[in-house]
Amino acid sequence: MLEDLLQKFETYLQIEKNASKYTLTYYRKDIESLYLFMEKECIQELTNIDYQTVRLYLTTLYDQQLSRKSVSRKISSLRSFYRFLEREGDVDKNPFLQVSLPKSELTLPNFLYHEELEALFRVSDLSTPLGQRNQVLLELMYATGIRVSECATLTLDAIDFDLQTILVIGKGRKERYLPFGSFAAKALLRYLEDGREVLKSKSNNSNAFVFLNAKGNPITTRGIRLILNNLVKDAALTVHLHPHALRHTFATHLLDAGADLRGVQELLGHEHLSSTQIYTHVTKDRLQHVYMNSHPRAKKNK
Structure with a gap:
């Protein structure tokens, strides 16, 4: 069931958003990361994830010593995933909307003189x-x-x-x-x-x-x-x-x-x-x- 929803989301990204293979790869990795967390926490359905669950998920990401930029990207990906599922009627709320994205470190672009x-x-x-x-x-x-x-x-x-x-x-x-x-x-x-x-x-x-x-x-x-x-x-x-x-x-x-x-x-x-x-x-x-x-x-x- 979870894999079916992911594949449906990927089809949407390809057809409606014309996403590149690079973009699809990262969306899949981010969503599969959530699926692994759900398996570990014995969560069967995406509808069972609430604000407290998302906070716990964020803690596991920081425990992996991921950068703020990586965490921000994952949360953004999952927001988009849930937004799509809401549109399709597969979930009735988006728990990732309640979480603030971590502020990224300001890295100035390098340039040539x-x-x-x-x-x-x-x-x-x-x-x-x-x-x-x-x-x-x-x-x-x-x-x-x-x-x-x-x-x-x-x-x-x-x-x-x-x-x-x-x-x-x-x-x-x-x-x-x-x-x-x-x-x-x-x-x-x-x-x-x-x-x-x-x-x-x-x-x-x-x-x-x-x-x-x-x-x-x-x-x-x-x-x-x-x-x-x-x-x-x-x-x-x-x-x-x-x-x-x-x-x-x-x-x-x-x-x-x-x-x-x-x-x-x-x-x-x-x-x-x-x-x-x-x-x-x-x-x-x-x-x-x-x-x-x-x-x-x-x-x-x-």
């Missing part, structure tokens, strides 16, 4: 197909703030050189148009007219994806991460560059230059403004650092 970016842009050998592709990956990810998954699935027909925009399919199949500048446009044209044609000839399979690997097949998100790590090594940088760092850098540099927070939210494809506001903490910290180190009367005399 302009000097570090310039070092990365000088690394790729633009006379080779892979070098041209790697340059476009850097240029486009920094120019648009595109997610790595969005980058890997970008297709040729999504590029409009006249308007200098790309059409991106984001989370929940939501579409948004992202502008790109002259540097990304130049790198894109060079790669599409030269490097990509060479890479495409190495595979018998024709596809419309922009980014191809050395064998001419569509690149994977793991492949993009590997490329970025290698570029960092070649540039002799000490930073750890994951794809999201370029997205963080995109947002931080825009806000540093005076961009509107709502505009950055739309470009990033954030559903909630709170997801974008974390970047204001970064810019405020940088402004304070600049002030304290530059203003003649900012520091106390020793």
Whole structure:
């Protein structure tokens, strides 16, 4: 019975919410965690769970030394699960609504400085197909703030050189148009007219994806991460560059230059403004650092 409800919920997520495999995996893990707790406590039905039971469940999560972020995610997942079950008439109340989500530690997004970016842009050998592709990956990810998954699935027909925009399919199949500048446009044209044609000839399979690997097949998100790590090594940088760092850098540099927070939210494809506001903490910290180190009367005399 419990497994049937979980499978029904997964079908709902796939069909109505268009959830990714990654999202489905985490929902299943979170719900199965509750099922294990129910088995241990001899609770047979989801309808038997009340506020006190949820509090006991939270205690077991903290006993496992889970982070506040992990606990918050599990509670959020179970709220959604029960909300769905309420809609379907399988339960008559949602006990997880009564529990406050634990506040997460504020972790500021890491980003690259302009000097570090310039070092990365000088690394790729633009006379080779892979070098041209790697340059476009850097240029486009920094120019648009595109997610790595969005980058890997970008297709040729999504590029409009006249308007200098790309059409991106984001989370929940939501579409948004992202502008790109002259540097990304130049790198894109060079790669599409030269490097990509060479890479495409190495595979018998024709596809419309922009980014191809050395064998001419569509690149994977793991492949993009590997490329970025290698570029960092070649540039002799000490930073750890994951794809999201370029997205963080995109947002931080825009806000540093005076961009509107709502505009950055739309470009990033954030559903909630709170997801974008974390970047204001970064810019405020940088402004304070600049002030304290530059203003003649900012520091106390020793």
